[in-house]
Amino acid sequence: MFRIDAALARRLVDTQFPQWAELPLTLLDPAGSDHVIYRLGDDLSVRLPRHDGAIDQAAKESRWLPALAPHLPLAVPVPLAVGEPDFGYPWRWAVSRWLPGEVATVDALADSTPAAVQLARFLTALRDAPGADAPDGLTGGGSLADRDRATRAAIARVTQGARADGAFDAAAMTALWDAALSAPAWDRPPVWFHGDFHTGNLLTVDGRLSAVIDFGELGTGDPARDLIVAFTLMSATSRAAFRTALGVDDATWTRGRGWALATGLNAYTAYAVTNPRVAAQTTRQITEALRG
Numbered sequence: 001m002f003r004i005d006a007a008l009a010r011r012l013v014d015t016q017f018p019q020w021a022e023l024p025l026t027l028l029d030p031a032g033s034d035h036v037i038y039r040l041g042d043d044l045s046v047r048l049p050r051h052d053g054a055i056d057q058a059a060k061e062s063r064w065l066p067a068l069a070p071h072l073p074l075a076v077p078v079p080l081a082v083g084e085p086d087f088g089y090p091w092r093w094a095v096s097r098w099l100p101g102e103v104a105t106v107d108a109l110a111d112s113t114p115a116a117v118q119l120a121r122f123l124t125a126l127r128d129a130p131g132a133d134a135p136d137g138l139t140g141g142g143s144l145a146d147r148d149r150a151t152r153a154a155i156a157r158v159t160q161g162a163r164a165d166g167a168f169d170a171a172a173m174t175a176l177w178d179a180a181l182s183a184p185a186w187d188r189p190p191v192w193f194h195g196d197f198h199t200g201n202l203l204t205v206d207g208r209l210s211a212v213i214d215f216g217e218l219g220t221g222d223p224a225r226d227l228i229v230a231f232t233l234m235s236a237t238s239r240a241a242f243r244t245a246l247g248v249d250d251a252t253w254t255r256g257r258g259w260a261l262a263t264g265l266n267a268y269t270a271y272a273v274t275n276p277r278v279a280a281q282t283t284r285q286i287t288e289a290l291r292g
Helices: 006-016 057-071 113-128 145-159 170-182 223-232 236-246 250-271 276-291
Strands: 025-027 035-040 044-049 079-083 093-097 191-193 202-205 208-212 219-221
Touching (some): 006 025, 006 044, 057 113, 113 191, 145 250, 170 250, 170 276, 191 223, 223 236, 223 250, 223 276, 250 276
Antiparallel strands (some): 044 093, 079 093, 202 208
16 A cells, blocks of 8 residues: 655646646545545645556546436546646646535435435446446456355355354355345446446535446446445335336345445455444444445
């Protein structure tokens, strides 16, 4: 993970975009696990990848979000510039419009049927957006089968030995994972998916959903992975409204539960020991995925 500080961010901005050199830089803390984020003046943000797993996001958002945004009912990032590697920093980085708002929370929105329906409408609009049949330079983002070995290892890790704390049921997780892998695959034309559609990538203003951010996993193919939000944010009642509004069939729903389980376990095993907030979020995600 690359060490990024304010001095480096300042040099990158001032050298490559001198029109913004007089604007103050303010660190956003906490930021995400993939980027260090600075607010630049009142209206801009600077996102610098922390590691090589996030280095394609700047170019991807710059290429695709301007085309997708007019079709979407919530705000998305507005890319303004892509910076180049310099001063020892090895990757491309991004300057975008600042999107106001607070990160969506379970406490505020879990029981909100209107919010659940609003998210379903966003995903419907994203899936219906043009261009998914020939997205130059994009991939489908992998499949559940690609995560089989890692997910089974994570199930063992959180339910056996010194790491086991009784919070998870190995048999239930294995049964869900087997069902997700066995569910019929997506057999329709590819559609757009956000790819990382969870609570942390939703913004609210005055308690209402306002924006969707972080399109680093944007791709086309099976939309089941975007169902993760049903298990990170929603309660059983709002989840049922979300599923109805989205019109999700049983096979896609089961694959979506599998995505929620796999990504929840991945984050839990990576961060829960050192980050109680992530531990609580991912425990809820896994538990809700098991409930269905």
